[in-house]
Amino acid sequence: MRPFEILLLLTLFIAVIWPILTDRVPALVRWHTFMRFLPFVGLLIALLHLLLEHYRWQMVPAYLLTAILSLSAFTALMQRNGNGQPRKPRAFSLSDLLLWLGAVALPILLPVPQLPPPTGPYAVGTTILHLVDEARPDLLGDPTQPRELMTQIWYPAAADADTPLAPYLDHLQTAAPVLAKRLGLPAFFLGHINLTHTHAHLDAPVADDAAPFPVLLFSHGWQGMRAQNTFQMEELASRGYIVIAPDHTHAAVVTVLPPDRVVLSNPALLDDSDPVAYAISSNNVVRVFAADLQFLLDQAALWNESGPLAGHLDLARVGVFGHSTGGGGAVEMCGRDARCGALLVLDGWLNPVSDDVIAQVPYVPPALFMKASNSIFNAENDARLWQVYGHLQAGGTVMEIEGTEHFDFTDIPLLTPLAHRLGLAGTIGASRGRPLLNAYTLAFFDRALKNQSAPLLDAPSPAYPEVTFLTPPP
Structure with a gap:
C-alpha cells in the first residue's frame, strides 16, 4: 500500500x-x-x-x-x-x-502493481510508434487494407534522462476493461493500473556509450499485448539491449490505432469448432506474427539510418523471443529469417508453427525453451519442441520451472497476491519468478549475442533450484 x-x-x-x-x-x-x-x-x-x-x-x-x-x-x-x-x-x-x-x-x-526496478547500468527509455506496412495486406483483419501495428521500443537511455515516465498502458481507459474481461474479471477491476509506475522515460535520448546495442524482437501471446512483459523489457534495456514489441493487431487483446480506433482481438481467428479449419487458421496467425516481426526488423534498418535511434541498433546481433502464441511466432520467424541470431521461447505454443519450419534441418540460431511445470499444452506441442531442438545447429537448452503456470512468464502475477488462487499464476510467486526469468533471459542473450559466458545455462544452479534442465525423451 x-x-x-x-x-x-x-x-x-x-x-x-x-x-x-x-x-x-x-x-x-x-x-x-x-x-x-x-x-x-x-x-x-x-x-x-x-x-x-x-x-x-x-x-x-x-x-x-x-x-x-x-x-x-x-x-x-x-x-x-x-x-x-x-x-x-x-x-x-x-x-x-x-x-x-x-x-x-x-x-x-489488490495493490497497485509495482514493477521490479531494472538492475542494469543504464536508465531506460521508451517510445511508441504507429507503423503501416503498405506492402502487406492485413490477413488477420481487412485484407484490402495494409497491416498496421502499434509498436513500443525500450532502449538504454542517457543517464540524465528527465522526460516523464511512460504509463504502463497507454489508452488505459480503453485497454483496462478489455484486459479485465480477458482474465474473467469485472470491467473496472484493472482501472488502478494507471497508478503503476514504469521505470522507462518516454522519448528519452538514447545512451551513446557502448552503442550500437543488440536488438531484440518480442511477440506477445494470443490476446496478449506488447506491454505484458514490461518487467523483462525494462531489465533488458537497462542491460544494453534495444527491445521492439508490437501489438499484433486483431490478435492482441486490444489495440488502439490513431486516431482512437479501437481494435479488439477477433476470436474467430482461432475458432476451434472445426479441427482442420483451426489448424489452418492458427498457422495463419503464427505466420502473420512472424511477418510482423520481420517487418519491424526491416523498419529497424531504416531507424538506424535516421532519427533518434540512428547508429544505435546493431542489426548483426538480433534476438527474437515470444510467449505462448508469440513463442510460436518467434520459432516461425527464426526458421525463415537468417537475421535471427538467437531464439527464446517462453512457454510457447508450437502446434501452429509451419511443418516445414519444425522439420527444418538445420535450425540455425541457438535456442532456449522455458516451460511451465503445469503446462496448458498437449503432448504434440512437446513433440514439436523436441523436433526443433534436435535440429538446432548452434545448440540449445530446454528448462522447466517448478511452480509456474502459463501466465507466470508475464507481468500478470504482479497484479495481485491472489494470482495463484485466481488461476492466473503458479505457486512460485512474483517476487521469486521475475528475477529468475530475467536471470536466465539475460544469460541466454548475453551468451548468444554478446559472446559472454553463461554458467547458468551450463548446469543446475543452487541459486535457482526451481529450474530443471530437460533432455529429449527416448
Whole structure:
C-alpha cells in the first residue's frame, strides 16, 4: 500500500476502536476532546491521498468509513446535551470494524502493481510508434487494407534522462476493461493500473556509450499485448539491449490505432469448432506474427539510418523471443529469417508453427525453451519442441520451472497476491519468478549475442533450484 493509504487506515482503526479502549483503560478518557476530531484528521488524510496518490476503487470502503465517522463526529459536535456540552461521540460499532477490515483487505490483496526496478547500468527509455506496412495486406483483419501495428521500443537511455515516465498502458481507459474481461474479471477491476509506475522515460535520448546495442524482437501471446512483459523489457534495456514489441493487431487483446480506433482481438481467428479449419487458421496467425516481426526488423534498418535511434541498433546481433502464441511466432520467424541470431521461447505454443519450419534441418540460431511445470499444452506441442531442438545447429537448452503456470512468464502475477488462487499464476510467486526469468533471459542473450559466458545455462544452479534442465525423451 501507499503511504497515505496506510496512514488513513491506521487513523480509521484508532477511531473505530477508541470507544472500546476508553472503556478498558479509563486513563485514556482525558484524550476524549482530541479524539472527537480524529475522524476529521482521517478526512484530511483521505483528501491528501486523493490529491497526491489518486483514487482507486480498492479504497472505496475506506472512503466510505471516513465519511461515516466524519459525519457522525460532526453531528456529535453540533448537537448538545442538557448541560450544553457536545453529545457523546459515536459508540463502538461492529459494522464499523467489519467495514474497516474490508477497507484493509482490498488494497492489500489488490495493490497497485509495482514493477521490479531494472538492475542494469543504464536508465531506460521508451517510445511508441504507429507503423503501416503498405506492402502487406492485413490477413488477420481487412485484407484490402495494409497491416498496421502499434509498436513500443525500450532502449538504454542517457543517464540524465528527465522526460516523464511512460504509463504502463497507454489508452488505459480503453485497454483496462478489455484486459479485465480477458482474465474473467469485472470491467473496472484493472482501472488502478494507471497508478503503476514504469521505470522507462518516454522519448528519452538514447545512451551513446557502448552503442550500437543488440536488438531484440518480442511477440506477445494470443490476446496478449506488447506491454505484458514490461518487467523483462525494462531489465533488458537497462542491460544494453534495444527491445521492439508490437501489438499484433486483431490478435492482441486490444489495440488502439490513431486516431482512437479501437481494435479488439477477433476470436474467430482461432475458432476451434472445426479441427482442420483451426489448424489452418492458427498457422495463419503464427505466420502473420512472424511477418510482423520481420517487418519491424526491416523498419529497424531504416531507424538506424535516421532519427533518434540512428547508429544505435546493431542489426548483426538480433534476438527474437515470444510467449505462448508469440513463442510460436518467434520459432516461425527464426526458421525463415537468417537475421535471427538467437531464439527464446517462453512457454510457447508450437502446434501452429509451419511443418516445414519444425522439420527444418538445420535450425540455425541457438535456442532456449522455458516451460511451465503445469503446462496448458498437449503432448504434440512437446513433440514439436523436441523436433526443433534436435535440429538446432548452434545448440540449445530446454528448462522447466517448478511452480509456474502459463501466465507466470508475464507481468500478470504482479497484479495481485491472489494470482495463484485466481488461476492466473503458479505457486512460485512474483517476487521469486521475475528475477529468475530475467536471470536466465539475460544469460541466454548475453551468451548468444554478446559472446559472454553463461554458467547458468551450463548446469543446475543452487541459486535457482526451481529450474530443471530437460533432455529429449527416448
